[in-house]
Amino acid sequence: MKILYATSEAVPFCKTGGLADVAGSLPPALAAEGAEVAVILPLYQRVRERFGDQLTYLCYDYVDLAWRHSYCGLFSMEKDGVTWYFLDNEQYFNRPELYGYMDDGERFGFFSRAVVRMLPHLCFWPEVIHCNDWQTALIPIYLKDDGVREDRFRSIRTTLTIHNIEYQGRYSKDTLGDLFGLDHGWADDGTILMDGDVNLLKGAILCADAVNAVSPTYANELKMAYFAHRLDGIMRQCGYKLSGVLNGIDMARYDPSTDSHIAQHYSKEDMSGKDVCKAALQRLLGLREEPYVPIVGIVSRLVSHKGLDLICEVLHDMMELPLQLVVLGKGDRKYEEFFRWAAEQYPGRMAVRLDYNEDLSMAIYAGADLFLMPSKSEPCGLSQMIAMRYGTVPIVRETGGLKDTVQPYEAWRDAGTGFTFANYASSDMLYVIREAVYLYKDYPDAFGRLRQRAMSCDFSWKRSAGEYLRIYAGITGQPWPPVKAAPVEETYVETAPVEEAPVEAAPAEEAPVEEAPVETAPAEEAPVEEAPVETAPVEEAPVEEAHVETAPVEEAPAEATPVEEAPVEEAPAEAAPVEEAPAEAVPAEAAPVEEAPAETVLAEEKAAAKKAPARKRTTSRKTAKKPAAKSGRKTAAAKKETTKKGPAAKTKQNTAE
Template sequence: MSNIKVLFASAEAVPFIKTGGLADVTYSLPKALRKLGIDVRVILPKYSQIPEEFKEEMVTITDFPIEFKGQQEDCEILYLEYDEVPYYFVGNGYHFEQNSPYQVKGGSIYEFKDSEKFAFFNKAILETIRYIDFKPDIIHSNDWHTGMISVLLNQLYCHEKDYSNIKTIFTIHNLQYQGIFPKEILKGLFGLEIENIDIEKLEFYGDINFMKAGINYSDIVTTVSKTYSKEIQTPEYGEKLDGLLRKIGDRLYGILNGIDYDMYNPETDKDIYVQYSVDSIDKKLENKLKLQKELGLPERKDVPVISLISRLVNMKGIDILIKVLNEILSLDIQFVILGTGEPFYESILKEYEYKYPEKLSVNILFDNKLAKKIYAGSDIFLMPSLFEPCGLGQMIALRYGTLPIVRKTGGLNDTVKLYNVFTDEGNGFSFTNYDAYDMLYTIKRAVKFYNDKKVWNKLVKRAMERDYSWKNSAKEYEKVYKTIYN
C-alpha cells in the first residue's frame, strides 16, 4: 500500500444504495485506486434500504455520542469489506431510516430533513476519525451531501492533532443539485457562529449552499469530465456558480469517469443472452434477435435497433426526442426505450408504442439486467442530453459494440468522437446544437452507415477495443492526491 490514506465520503454506492451515477463512481473509483496502492476507504450512511444480505455482514466497530442540535445523539460505525474495498457505515436510527436517501422536493420540511440528515453525516464522518484505526491524509468528498466536511474541518477541527494535516478534495458530479438551505442551520445544525465565519463562502441569495461551501473550502475541486469543467465556468451551465468556478482557476480539475470493466464485459457478462468479444462480434447479432423476441418486436437481422436507456426527463433530451419521434419511427428501424421519469413523458412514449407496435418497445422501469441485454442487443445508442457532466451510458454502449449518437456536451464530447469518412477517425456520431432536427439528421446518418457493413463492423471493433475503464482516470486522481499530499 502507498502511504497515502484517503477517506472517500459519499451519499451512495453500488451495490448498497443507488439513485444515480454517483453510486457507480463510489463503487468503481476506490476499487481502481486501491489497485494503484492507495489506501482508500469509503464512508456512507447506513440507510434502512440497504439490502439485508449486506447488513447481516456488517460488524459494529465502535459507537459514540455526537453533540448535534444541542443534544447527544448516538452514532454507530459499522464495517464491511466488499470487492476488496473497506467500507464504513454511519448508523443512526433516526436520520437514515427514511424511505429514500433524499427527500422529494415540495416544501421546506422535506428540504430541512435533508439538511439535518447530511449535517449529521458530515459531522459524524469527522468524529469517526477519533474512534477508528484509520487517520486519513485526504478526505475526498462528493457532491453537496458532503460539502460541509471541509467547512467543519477548517472551522472546528483543524487545531486538533488528528485533523491538523488533513487535506480535502471535493468532486462535483452534477452542479444542478446544490443543497440550498436557510442560513439558520449554520448555528442550529453545525454549531457555527455566523459572525465567526466568512459568510461569503457559504451564502447563496440569502441561504446557505452546501455545494458552494465544498468548492470554497476544499484544497482541490474536481469534476467528472474535462469538457464539463469548462462548461460549468459559463453562465449557461454554471447554475449561478460560474463566477466562483472561474475564480478558483487552477484548483479546478476535470477528470473523466470510467466504467467498471468487471461489471461491464460482454465476454463474461452472465446477464446478456450470448457472450461475445471483439473477435466474435457476429454473436452480437444473436443478442439482437433474442432481444427482439423478448420485447415482442419482429425478429429481423437487417434492421438497426436504436436504444435509449435513461431517466425520462428534459435534461436527458426527451423533449427533443418526442418532437421528431414520428419521423424517427418512419425510418426502417426499431427503437427500444428503458427508463422512468416524468409521468408526462412516460405516457407520451407509451402512446407512441401503441401507435407503432412493430417498431417501438417502451419499458417504464429500471432493470439492470434488461439494460445490459439492451446494450448488447442494440446497434445504436441514443443519448441526446441537454447537459451531461460525464455520462456512463455511452461508455457502456461502446464497450458492448453499440455505437453512440450523442450531443456534444460534457463527458459525451470527451468520449464519443464523430466518425469522419474522409480521415476514417471516430467511434460514433454526434451533433452540436440542442435541436431535434440536428438529432434526426444524425440518426439518419448513422442508419446510412449501418447499412454499409464494412464500415460499420470496423467502427464496432474500434469501439470495443478502446479502453473506457477506470484505469486511466484513477491515475489522474492519484496525481491530484500526490499534488496536495506532498
C-alpha cells in the same frame, strides 16, 4: 497515502445514477495503485437487506448536529482491497429510497457530521477525504470549523468532485444554525450563502483544497453561466484548484465475454452473440423480431438536462425511419407520461419501461445497435462508455464527457467511434440518427468496422486513478509514486568512488621524489647512491626502454604527467654551476652523466616519435649544446656499463675521488 472516500451511494451496495458506478470502481483502482483506501457511506435499508450478514459491527457513538444528539453505529466489511464503512442511524437511513425526502438536508447534514466525528473510530487517520456532490459538501466545512478548536483536524486535506453542478443543496438561511449547527459567520462572509440561501456546494468549493469535475470539457464548461447554474463566478474564482478527470468504467464488470446478465457472450473477435442478444431483447420487450432493423436504446434518468426535449420534438420523424426504440428510466412526470403515450402509438416498434432495472439495462446495452444520448449537459456520462464496450454505437451531443469519449464518424477516412452533433437542436439530432440508421442498413461492413473501433476503446480506471493520485499528492505535498526514491540511493552510491579517486592519486609520492635530488645535489656521493632509488621507478625504466628504443612508452607519461619532466630536467640545470666547478678536476664523466643522458635520451625519444611539438623542443636544446651531444652518447654507454657492472662502478668512483 491514506484516503477516505465519502459518498452517498456506491455499487454494488446501492445505486441511483453514475455516482454509484464511480464510487464503486475508483476506490479499488486507487488501492490497486498502492494507496490505502476506505469508503464511508450511509447504511441504507437496501444495504442492510442485501449485505447485512456480511457486515461487521465495530462500535457506536453519539453525534451532535446543532441541538440534536443522535446515535451513530459503525459497521464495516472488506472488499476488493478496500475497507467499506457504513454509518447507521435508522431514523435517517432506514428507508426504501436513497433520496427524495423532505428532510434530505438534515439526513445528509447528519451523515457529513458523522463522517468527521467518527474518524477516531476508523482503522486509520486519513490524509485526504474525497467528497462527492452536495450530499457530502458539509465535510470540508465541518473540518474547517472543528479545526479551529482541535488541531488534529488541520492535517486533513479535502478534495471535492462535482458530478453534476445542477444539484447544489440549497436551503433557507434559517437552516444554517438550527439544522446544520454552523455559526452565522459562515453566512456573513458569504462562504455558504448565495442568493439569500444556504448553498452547501458553494461552501464546499470554497473550503476544499482541490476541486475537480468528471471530465476535462465539463471543467471548462463550469466557468460558463450556461452550464454552471449561477456558480460560474465561484468556479472562475477557484480556477487555480479546478481540474477535470475523465471517469472510467469497470472493464471487468462490463465485459460482454463474461457478463452473466446478457443472453449470449460475445467479443469483438466473435460478434455472433450480439445477434442472439438482440433477438432476446426483442422477445423480452414485445418488439418485432426483425434482425436487420436497428434498435435504438435509451437508458437514462428522464430529466430535462438529458436532452429529452429534442426526442419529444422529433419522435414521429424518428419513427418514420426503419428502426425500433427502447426507453428505460424514470424521472419527471411529464417525460414519463409522454413516453408511455408514445409506446401506445407504435406497438411492436417502441417499448418503454418506467423504472430502473439493472438486468434490463444490461440487456439493452448488449442487444441494441445504437445508443442515443442527446444531453443538454453531461458532466461525464458512463452510459456511452458501457454501450461502446458492448458494441452499441453511441449517438451523442458534443458536450462534457460525451465530447471527450466519442469521436465523430468520418466516412471519407473511415474513422471515429460514434455519431455526434454540436448544436442543441432537434434537427441536428435527427440528421445524425438518419446517418447512423442508413449506415447500419446500407453499409454493414463500414458499420461493423465502426463497431470494432468503439469496442476497442480503453475506459479503464487505471488512467483516472493515476490522475486522482497526482491531485492528492499536490494538496498533501507527498511525492507520488513513492517508488521514485530508489534512484536517489543509487546516485549516492555512485559518488563514493569519485571521492576515493583523488585520495588514490599520487601527488604525495611525487613530492619526495622531487625533493630528494634537490637536497642531495651538493653531495657528490648522494646522487650515485640514491640514483638507484630514483632510477628504480623513474630513470631505470627509461634507460632500458631507450636501449630497446621504445620511445612512445616514455612519451605517454610525459604527456600525461608533465609535472615529472619539469623537475627532473630543471633540477640539474639549477645545480649545474655546483657540478661544473669540480668538472675541471674530476674527469668529465661525472658532470655529463646527469645532464647529457637526460637531453640526448629526450632528443632520441622525441625524434623517434616524430611529433611536431617535440621537434621544436629538441631543436632548441641541440642548438644550445650541440658539441655535448656527441660526447653524451659515449657517457651514456659508460653509464650503461656502470649500472650493469657493480664493481666497475666502484672503481671509477674511487679514481674520481
